[in-house]
Amino acid sequence: MKYGIIGAGAMGVRYGVMLQENAGVDVDFVETWEPNINKIREQGGVSVARDHQNRRVVPINIYRPEEYQGHPDVWIVFKKQMQLADELDRDESARIFHDDQYVFSAMNGMGHFEKIAKYFPKDHIICGTAMIATRMDGPADVDFMGAEGDEVMHMARYTNERPDATTQAVFDDFTKAKLGPVFADDWKGMCMSKVVFNAVTNTLCTMFEMQMGQFIEYPGVREMSRQLFDEAYDACERAGIYLIPTRQEQVDSVITVSKEYKYHYPSMYQDFSKGRPTEVDYINGYIAKIGREHDYICRTHEFVVHEVHMAEMMRKYHQPQENVADTNAEKVRV
Structure with missing residues (x-):
């Protein structure tokens, strides 16, 4: 199988590099962020570390859509x-999509599969979630968080049908890549399980500028x-x-996952600290939207959305704590 990665950011690089190196498959990257493209071409690949250690440059193929x-x-x-x-409009205009191709995504939040389905x-869409923490500290500078073999992800077909030959082949490649895939029966329940988790850890850590270990x-x-879970x-x-x-399993997972990635800033904070908009509207906001559509008001989630947007507004008065690679020996994950 040959793969094309749309977006050479933290998670795109992690999937692509692990597929290249562990599964031995061909991978191309399609990117639109010019500083990233330029840096990768300048240094001959993407700079990759795991838990701030053993940094190296991994050669990758990177292209603009055109x-x-x-x-x-x-x-x-x-x-x-x-x-x-x-992004999808630009890719479609560049004519890089073809009728025989499948697509997989494990993005944070909800709403992306409806866009991809255009x-x-x-029946060519594979939905995913990933309990895989990754940082991008600058163009072409990525840090895989967590020990190798700790990766866990889920996948399900957008139609909720049983895996066909291509979906099974993707699963097999992800297994060889050591990404830890697990099949799920229902994509909405699978994806919302991750959204609900992120609605606690990502959002609260961002508002208070905390690493996950500090949070717990x-x-x-x-x-x-x-x-928030209820x-x-x-x-x-x-x-x-x-x-x-279950609800209790979600509560417990906040503690166990935060202990595992105790020095990690969630992806929402990584955006927040760099002055970018956060995805809170696609996480807590999406939960609140589902509630409103079914005559149930998620008052806490709606309040939290406002709090995150207020924190975003406050960046014009003071800069967030800088999210850089930890330099103190005591901060390196053990």
């Missing part, structure tokens, strides 16, 4: 929710998590969406 002449079997899409529609048949030092974390589960159940973990 330059790309390849024909991958599967596209892997990792863009920010706010950028996706424009360009690909529904607060003794009220379980209570805060349970309040609203989210109530909204989803009214919409006929049933999540993979």
Whole structure:
């Protein structure tokens, strides 16, 4: 199988590099962020470390959409929710999409599969989620967080049908790449399970500019998590969406995952700290939207959305804590 990665950011690089190096498959990257393209070409690849250690330059093939002449079997899409529609329009205009291709995405938030379905048949879309922490500290500068073998992700077809031959082949390549794939039966329940988790860790860590390990030092974390999870589960159940973990399992996972990635700033904070818009409208805001559509008001999630946007506004008065690679030995993950 040949893969094309749309978006050479933190997660796009992680999937592409692990597929190249561990599964031994051909991978091309299609990128529109000019500083990233230029840096990768200048240094002969992307600079990759794991937990701030063993940094090296990994050669990759990178193209602007208008330059790309390849024909991958599967596209892997990792863009920010706010950028996706424009990205897909540019890619379509460059004629890089073809009727026989499949597409996989494990982006944060919700709303992206509806956009992707405008360009690909529904039975060619593979939905995913990834409990895989990755940082991008600058153009062509990526840090894989967590020990190798800790990666866990889920995947399901957009039609909720059983895996066909191509989906199974993607699963097999992800397994060889050591990305830890697990099949799920229902894509909405699978994806909302990750959205609901991110609605706690990503959002609260961003508002208070905390690493995940600092977040769980607060003794009220379980209570805060349970309040947000209960609203989210109530909204989803009214919409006929049933999540993979139980409510209690979600609460417990906040602690266990935050311990595993205790020095990690969630992706929402990585955007926040660099002055970019956050994806809170596609995470807490999406949960609130589902609630409103089914006569249930997620008051805490709606309030949290306002709080994050207020924090974004406050960046004009003071700069967020700089999100750079940790330099103190005691901060390196062990």
